[in-house]
Amino acid sequence: MSLVGIVQANRGQQSNMKVVVLGAGVVGVTSAWYLYKQGFEVEVVDRRAAAGLEGSFANAGAVCPGFSGPWAAPGMMAKACRWLFEAQAPLKWHPQFSLAQWRWLWQFAANCSLERYQVNKVRMQRIAHYSQRCLRALQTETGLDYQQSAQGVLQLFGNEQEFAAASRASQVLTRFAVAHRLVDAREARRIEPALADACLPITGGLYLPDDEAGDCALFTQRLADWLSLHGVTFRFNTQVNALRLDDRHRVNGVLTHGAALDADAVVVALGCFSAPLLASVGIRLPIYPVKGYSATLSIHNSAAAPQVCVMYEHHKVMVTRLGDRLRAAGIAEISDHDTRPDDQKCAFVASIARGLFPDAGDYRTFQPWCGLRPMTPDGPGYVGATPLAGLFLACGQGTSGWTQAAGIGRIVADVIAGNTPDIDLTGLTMARL
Ligand SMILES: Cc1cc2nc3c(=O)[nH]c(=O)nc-3n(C[C@H](O)[C@H](O)[C@H](O)COP(=O)(O)OP(=O)(O)OC[C@H]3O[C@@H](n4cnc5c(N)ncnc54)[C@H](O)[C@@H]3O)c2cc1C
Numbered sequence: 371m372s373l374v375g376i377v378q379a380n381r382g383q384q385s386n387m388k389v390v391v392l393g394a395g396v397v398g399v400t401s402a403w404y405l406y407k408q409g410f411e412v413e414v415v416d417r418r419a420a421a422g423l424e425g426s427f428a429n430a431g432a433v434c435p436g437f438s439g440p441w442a443a444p445g446m447m448a449k450a451c452r453w454l455f456e457a458q459a460p461l462k463w464h465p466q467f468s469l470a471q472w473r474w475l476w477q478f479a480a481n482c483s484l485e486r487y488q489v490n491k492v493r494m495q496r497i498a499h500y501s502q503r504c505l506r507a508l509q510t511e512t513g514l515d516y517q518q519s520a521q522g523v524l525q526l527f528g529n530e531q532e533f534a535a536a537s538r539a540s541q542v543l544t545r546f547a548v549a550h551r552l553v554d555a556r557e558a559r560r561i562e563p564a565l566a567d568a569c570l571p572i573t574g575g576l577y578l579p580d581d582e583a584g585d586c587a588l589f590t591q592r593l594a595d596w597l598s599l600h601g602v603t604f605r606f607n608t609q610v611n612a613l614r615l616d617d618r619h620r621v622n623g624v625l626t627h628g629a630a631l632d633a634d635a636v637v638v639a640l641g642c643f644s645a646p647l648l649a650s651v652g653i654r655l656p657i658y659p660v661k662g663y664s665a666t667l668s669i670h671n672s673a674a675a676p677q678v679c680v681m682y683e684h685h686k687v688m689v690t691r692l693g694d695r696l697r698a699a700g701i702a703e704i705s706d707h708d709t710r711p712d713d714q715k716c717a718f719v720a721s722i723a724r725g726l727f728p729d730a731g732d733y734r735t736f737q738p739w740c741g742l743r744p745m746t747p748d749g750p751g752y753v754g755a756t757p758l759a760g761l762f763l764a765c766g767q768g769t770s771g772w773t774q775a776a777g778i779g780r781i782v783a784d785v786i787a788g789n790t791p792d793i794d795l796t797g798l799t800m801a802r803l
Pocket of ligand 1: 392393394395396397398415416417418421422423424425426427428429430431432433434608609610611639640641642643660661662663664688699700740741742743744764765766767768769770771772773774
């Protein structure tokens with residue numbers, strides 16, 4: 371039997387129920403895939419002309435459950451204050467006249483204690499590792515090619531202080547049974563030979579052999595194409611304006627720019643734009659955009675470009691090979707929703723890639739990009755049911771939405787179908803509010 375035949379033969383029996391998924395980013399499209407598998411009639415709505423054009427478009431591409439964890443951590447507030455005065459800081463705060471921003475920051479600060487960090491880390495590790503298993507199974511079932519590679523992630527340290535801090539990270543990874551090794555600079559260069567000509571300082575590294583990488587936008591678009599061929603409807607160029615409720619306060623559809631769409635269930639997967647839509651029906655989620663930048667260039671010298679996904683810790687810039695392209699991504703700005711790429715910031719992330727892999731390509735010509743991470747102050751996003759019947763969440767996955775997408779999609783489909791999810795959902799739903 372063909373792959374398509376196997377998938378169709380394994381579909382569930384919910385075909386009399388229609389689910390509308392709002393948002394065709396990586397989280398919305400993977401949710402659509404699992405809903406399709408459960409046998410639902412599925413329609414995906416997005417304001418853009420194709421899938422994966424916003425936050426999922428040119429991210430770093432790392433599927434790295436090993437790194438999955440909250441940014442709100444002990445010592446983070448002190449670091450953030452120091453970074454306020456550094457031009458090239460990995461995290462920047464631009465104060466806005468926005469109650470949402472100030473409330474988010476307040477909650478972020480409250481989550482920086484060791485106790486909160488440990489709780490949030492466990493929750494994010496749980497969903498991230500589950501998601502990696504789901505993604506591998508999805509890939510096997512569909513045969514999708516998204517320029518994926520499974521060479522691991524190598525975190526590189528630029529000074530002794532960072533290297534020393536890595537032994538604490540190593541203890542945490544051991545606790546979660548994540549395969550990893552602390553390596554010296556020589557071993558780091560053996561793992562990734564293209565580092566031979568690096569001119570940035572390297573004192574050592576932390577290698578996570580089981581982590582992966584792949585082009586998130588390509589995955590999202592190819593999965594959307596696959597689904598369209600198999601009966602899932604994609605309604606592009608359609609702005610969602612409101613959720614529609616019946617007189618029993620049950621969500622029974624959405625109002626779009628063009629039409630009203632009926633639904634038995636609605637999944638909100640609008641990334642950073644989930645919060646305002648949900649607030650209109652009284653559900654207030656602290657999801658705030660944290661801006662990031664990337665630069666993508668053609669690889670001219672394959673031997674000089676990495677096979678392993680490399681994270682340069684000092685500037686928190688990730689460098690990933692995606693087929694014949696190299697991408698550098700990083701910077702976190704707590705500011706607004708404006709996604710016009712800033713050439714200087716994109717050039718900065720490109721300069722880190724150049725410092726590591728100087729001969730890989732022409733660093734003067736790259737594709738700049740700016741995207742928004744839909745971040746919660748504590749770290750985990752939101753998945754599953756809401757207090758309103760017919761309304762479900764798949765949003766707020768922040769820094770690791772690509773890593774978590776398959777797991778989130780699988781869970782939301784299971785919840786709607788009335789199945790018990792495979793993992794404990796404590797701390798991953800809006801019940802924690
Ligand atoms: C620089 C950078 C690097 C990153 N690197 C990684 C990484 O290496 N690994 C990782 O796991 N994650 C990474 N991330 C995070 C990841 O990219 C996001 O978490 C993920 O893409 C979010 O996906 P989403 O589907 O929730 O949102 P989006 O991809 O933003 O999708 C939301 C969709 O909703 C649509 N939409 C919004 N409002 C409306 C409306 N009113 N009507 C209709 N449609 C609407 C949008 O058009 C969009 O298509 C990175 C992010 C950035 C910015």
